[in-house]
Amino acid sequence: MNVIIVLISISIIVAGGFLAAFLWAVRSGQYDDTYSPSVRMLFDEKKKKTKKNHPKG
Numbered sequence: 001m002n003v004i005i006v007l008i009s010i011s012i013i014v015a016g017g018f019l020a021a022f023l024w025a026v027r028s029g030q031y032d033d034t035y036s037p038s039v040r041m042l043f044d045e046k047k048k049k050t051k052k053n054h055p056k057g
Contacts, residue, residue: 025031
């Protein structure tokens with residue numbers, strides 16, 4: 001019976017550590033943008049020049 005109490009307490013401590021690591025990762029911005037880095041190489045790096053033909057006035 002004492003072994004079960006020890007194992008449950010150790011598992012709660014480990015789960016708390018993983019929760020703390022997850023919260024730290026979320027707060028430090030690790031999960032902010034998950035789409036752009038994977039497709040960044042597919043975007044064209046050259047910016048197209050646009051002409052502004054708007055009349056003033």
